Amino acid sequence: MIAYLIRRMLYAIPVLIGVNLLTFALFFVVNTPDDMARVQLGIKRVTPEAIEQWKQRHGYDKPLLYNARAAGMDRFTDTIFFDKSASMFVFDFGYSDDGRSISREIVTRMGPSLSIALPTFLIGLVSYVTFALLMTLFRATALDIVGVTLCVVLMSISGLFYIIGGQFLVSKLWHWVPISGYGGGFDNFRFVLLPIVIGVASGIGASSRWYRTIFLEEIGKDYVRTARAKGVSELGVLFRHVLKNAMIPILTGVVVVIPLLFMGSLLTESFFGIPGLGSYTIDAINAQDFSVVRAMVFLGSVLYIAGLILTDISYTLVDPRVRLS
Amino acid sequence: MSFLPVMLWTDALVFLLIATAIASAWWVRRQPHLLLPWRRVAQSRVGMVSLLVLSLFVLVGVLDSLHYRVALPEKSNGQTVYAPEVLSAFDYLADGLRTHTEKTYSAPLAVYLYAKESMEMADGKVVRDYPRLKYGGAQLADPQRDWLGDVTGRALTGAAAGLLAVLLLAGAVVKVVPAAKKSKPMFAVLVTALLIAAVLGAVADLATAYHVLGTDKVGQDVLYLSLKSIRTGLVIGTVTTLVMLPFALLLGVAAGYFRGWVDDVIQYVYTVLSSIPSVLLIAAAVLMVQVVIGMHADWFDTAAKRADVRLLALCLILGVTSWTGLCRLLRGETLKLREMEYIQAAQAFGVSSFRILMRHIVPNVMHIVLISVVMDFSALVLAEAVLSYVGVGVDPTTNSFGNMINSARLEMAREPMVWWSLASAFGFMLLLVLAANLFADVLRDAFDSRLNRTENS
Numbered sequence: 001m002i003a004y005l006i007r008r009m010l011y012a013i014p015v016l017i018g019v020n021l022l023t024f025a026l027f028f029v030v031n032t033p034d035d036m037a038r039v040q041l042g043i044k045r046v047t048p049e050a051i052e053q054w055k056q057r058h059g060y061d062k063p064l065l066y067n068a069r070a071a072g073m074d075r076f077t078d079t080i081f082f083d084k085s086a087s088m089f090v091f092d093f094g095y096s097d098d099g100r101s102i103s104r105e106i107v108t109r110m111g112p113s114l115s116i117a118l119p120t121f122l123i124g125l126v127s128y129v130t131f132a133l134l135m136t137l138f139r140a141t142a143l144d145i146v147g148v149t150l151c152v153v154l155m156s157i158s159g160l161f162y163i164i165g166g167q168f169l170v171s172k173l174w175h176w177v178p179i180s181g182y183g184g185g186f187d188n189f190r191f192v193l194l195p196i197v198i199g200v201a202s203g204i205g206a207s208s209r210w211y212r213t214i215f216l217e218e219i220g221k222d223y224v225r226t227a228r229a230k231g232v233s234e235l236g237v238l239f240r241h242v243l244k245n246a247m248i249p250i251l252t253g254v255v256v257v258i259p260l261l262f263m264g265s266l267l268t269e270s271f272f273g274i275p276g277l278g279s280y281t282i283d284a285i286n287a288q289d290f291s292v293v294r295a296m297v298f299l300g301s302v303l304y305i306a307g308l309i310l311t312d313i314s315y316t317l318v319d320p321r322v323r324l325s
Numbered sequence: 326m327s328f329l330p331v332m333l334w335t336d337a338l339v340f341l342l343i344a345t346a347i348a349s350a351w352w353v354r355r356q357p358h359l360l361l362p363w364r365r366v367a368q369s370r371v372g373m374v375s376l377l378v379l380s381l382f383v384l385v386g387v388l389d390s391l392h393y394r395v396a397l398p399e400k401s402n403g404q405t406v407y408a409p410e411v412l413s414a415f416d417y418l419a420d421g422l423r424t425h426t427e428k429t430y431s432a433p434l435a436v437y438l439y440a441k442e443s444m445e446m447a448d449g450k451v452v453r454d455y456p457r458l459k460y461g462g463a464q465l466a467d468p469q470r471d472w473l474g475d476v477t478g479r480a481l482t483g484a485a486a487g488l489l490a491v492l493l494l495a496g497a498v499v500k501v502v503p504a505a506k507k508s509k510p511m512f513a514v515l516v517t518a519l520l521i522a523a524v525l526g527a528v529a530d531l532a533t534a535y536h537v538l539g540t541d542k543v544g545q546d547v548l549y550l551s552l553k554s555i556r557t558g559l560v561i562g563t564v565t566t567l568v569m570l571p572f573a574l575l576l577g578v579a580a581g582y583f584r585g586w587v588d589d590v591i592q593y594v595y596t597v598l599s600s601i602p603s604v605l606l607i608a609a610a611v612l613m614v615q616v617v618i619g620m621h622a623d624w625f626d627t628a629a630k631r632a633d634v635r636l637l638a639l640c641l642i643l644g645v646t647s648w649t650g651l652c653r654l655l656r657g658e659t660l661k662l663r664e665m666e667y668i669q670a671a672q673a674f675g676v677s678s679f680r681i682l683m684r685h686i687v688p689n690v691m692h693i694v695l696i697s698v699v700m701d702f703s704a705l706v707l708a709e710a711v712l713s714y715v716g717v718g719v720d721p722t723t724n725s726f727g728n729m730i731n732s733a734r735l736e737m738a739r740e741p742m743v744w745w746s747l748a749s750a751f752g753f754m755l756l757l758v759l760a761a762n763l764f765a766d767v768l769r770d771a772f773d774s775r776l777n778r779t780e781n782s
Contacts, residue, residue: 014593015600018594019597019600022601023601023609026610035616152766156703156758156759158707158711158751158754159711160711160730160751164730164734164747172738263602266604267711281604281605282715285716293605293608296605300600300601301600301601305600
C-alpha cells in the first residue's frame with residue numbers, strides 16, 4: 001500500500017506541472033507582462049521606461065519559458081515561468097499586487113474558512129444521510145414521493161436565493177443574528193450560525209436524493225433479503241447492513257471534498273463578509289490580481305489531488321476487500 | 326420599414342442546434358428501437374408537462390434569437406443607415422414592454438412611482454408626493470377608485486381569452502390527430518396548458534396597461550427583462566453542451582477503446598483540468614477574454630456583438646472546463662463495451678477501428694450522452710447566475726438572471742423594500758430549472774435500462 005501511495009503522489013507532480021503550465025499560459029500568453037504593467041501603472045504615467053522599471057521591480061523582465069541568452073540549466077530556471085510558477089511547488093506563493101505575502105494571507109484566512117466549511121460539511125453529511133435513510137425506510141409510500149419531490153424542488157432553487165432569502169428572513173426580519181461579519185472567540189457563534197444553516201439547507205435537495213438512490217440500489221440486493229429472512233428488523237437492515245455497504249459510493253463523493261474545505265465557499269463568504277479564502281479569491285478575481293488567483297488555483301489542485309488519494313485510503317478502511325496495489 | 330438582419334454568433338449556434346434536433350428527431354422516427362424510450366417519455370405525465378413548460382421557454386428564446394437592426398429615417402450619401410441598437414423578433418412583439426420605461430422603481434401593477442418627487446400642481450403650488458407613472462395605469466382617471474376593478478377586469482378577460490384559445494387549439498389537435506385523445510398524459514397536459522394559458526392571458530392583458538412585475542432602478546419593465554434573460558439562460562445551457570460534446574465523446578470513447586498511451590494521455594489531460602477548482606479556471610479564462618475584448622474594441626460594430634462574443638466565450642470556457650465528467654463516464658462505458666462479443670466479432674472480421682467506433686460503440690453510448698446533456702442543462706443555468714454574481718459571467722449589458730440578481734441584491738436593504746426584481750429573477754429561474762430537472766428525471770428513467778446507476782451524474 002505504501003508503494004501505491006508513493007506512486008500516486010509521484011503522479012501528482014506531472015499533474016501539478018500541467019496545472020501550472022495551463023494557468024501560466026492563460027495568464028501570460030494573452031496578458032503579457034507589458035499589459036500587466038500598463039494596467040498596474042494606470043493610463044497617465046505609461047512610458048516605456050516606466051514599464052521596464054515596473055517589470056524589473058516585479059520580476060517580469062525575463063523571457064517567458066526559455067531563456068536563450070543564459071547558459072546551462074539557467075536557460076530554464078532564469079525565466080518568468082520558473083520564478084513565478086515553479087516556486088509554488090515549495091508553497092512559496094510570492095506577493096499579491098498590494099505587496100502582501102500570499103502565504104501568510106492563506107494561513108490566517110484558513111481559520112475563518114474552516115469555521116464555516118467544516119461544520120457545514122459535517123452537519124450536512126449527517127442530515128443528508130438521515131433524510132435519505134428516512135426516505136428509503138418509507139420507500140414507495142406517499143412520504144417518499146413527497147420527499148423526492150421536495151428534493152427536486154429544493155435542488156432547482158438557485159444557491160443565491162438561499163443566501164439572500166436566509167439573510168433577509170433571519171437577520172433583517174427576525175433580527176436573530178447579525179447580517180454579516182466575523183468576530184473572534186465564543187462570540188463568533190452568532191456570526192457563523194446562519195452561514196452554516198444556509199450551507200446545509202442549500203445542499204439538502206441534491207445530496208439527499210443522491211444518497212437515496214445509493215441506498216435503494218443496495219436494498220434490492222440478496223444479502224438484504226437474507227437479513228430480513230433471518231428476522232432482522234427493517235431499521236436493523238438499514239443501519240447495520242445497507243448503510244455499511246453503501247459506504248463505498250458515499251465515500252467516493254465525500255472524501256474528495258474534505259481537503260477542499262480549506263478553500264472555503266466563494267458565495268457564502270462574500271455574502272456574509274467572512275475573511276476566509278473564498279472571499280480572498282473573489283476579491284482577487286474582482287481586482288484582477290493574477291498572483292493570488294494563480295496561488296489559489298495551485299492550492300486548489302493540490303488539495304483536490306490530496307482528496308483523491310485520501311479517497312483511496314478510505315476505501316481500505318471501510319472495505320477489507322479493497323487492496324491498493 | 327426596412328431592416329438589416331443580424332446574425333450573432335450565438336444565434337447561429339442556436340439555429341444549428343435546432344436544426345440538429347429536428348434532424349435527429351426525423352432520424353429517430355424511423356428507427357423503432359430508438360423510438361421506444363421516447364414513447365416511454367411520451368407516456369409520462371410529468372415528462373409531457375415539463376416538456377410543455379420547457380417548450381414555452383424555448384419559444385421565447387428562439388424569438389429572441391432572430392435579431393435585426395432598424396433602418397434610420399435619414400440617409401447619409403444615399404446609403405441607408407441602421408440604428409446601432411440590435412433588436413430581436415421578441416422585442417418587436419413586446420415593443421410596449423420595452424419602450425414604456427418609467428423614471429425609476431415602481432411596484433408590480435403600481436400606478437404611482439416608488440419615490441416621492443416635488444411636483445408643481447395646476448395652481449402653482451409645489452407638492453412633494455408620489456407621482457403617477459407615465460405608463461402604468463395611465464388610463465385610470467381616479468386610481469383610488471378604479472384600480473381594483475380595472476386590474477381584475479383585465480386579468481379575467483385575459484385569462485378567459487387564454488382558456489378559449491387553448492380549448493380551440495386542443496379541439497383542433499384532437500381533430501387532426503385522433504390518437505392524442507387516448508394518450509395517457511393528455512389530460513394532465515391539457516390542465517397544465519389551461520392553467521398556463523390563463524396566467525399568460527391575464528399577464529398579457531395586464532401588461533398592455535401596467536408593469537405586471539414592476540420596474541427596476543432605471544424604470545425598465547421587470548417582466549420584459551425577465552423574459553429577455555431566458556435566452557441567455559438557454560444559450561448557456563445548450564451551446565455549452567454543443568462545445569463540450571465533441572471533446573467528451575471523442576476523447577472518452579478513444580480512451581476507452583484504444584487504451585494504452587492514448588488512454589494515459591487523455592486521463593492526464595482530464596485529471597489536470599478537473600483538479601483545478603472550476604470557478605477559478607472559469608474566472609481566469611473569462612478575465613483573459615475580457616482583456617482581449619477590451620484591447621480589440623474595433624472588432625465589434627455594435628455593443629450587442631461585443632456582448633454576444635463574451636457570451637459565446639463564456640459558453641466555450643464552460644464547455645472546455647466541464648467535459649471531464651462526461652468523458653470519464655464514456656471512457657468507463659467504452660471499456661465495458663469493447664469486451665462485448667459483437668465488438669470482438671467485428672475486430673475478428675477485420676473491421677477498421679474507426680468503423681467499429683462509429684457503428685458499434687458511439688451509438689451504444691448515446692443514451693449516456695443524452696442523459697448527461699439534459700442533466701447538465703439545469704446546472705449550467707444555475708451556474709450562470711453564480712458566475713455573473715462573482716463578476717466573471719456574461720457581459721453586464723446582457724440581460725441575464727445573474728445580472729438581474731446581481732444588480733438587485735442591494736435593493737433588499739431599501740425601505741420600503743424593492744423585492745420584485747429579485748423575486749422575478751428567482752421565480753423564472755426556478756420555473757425553468759425545475760421543468761428541466763423533472764424532464765431530465767423522466768428521460769433518465771426512460772433510457773435507464775443500461776445506465777450504471779452508481780456513477781454520480
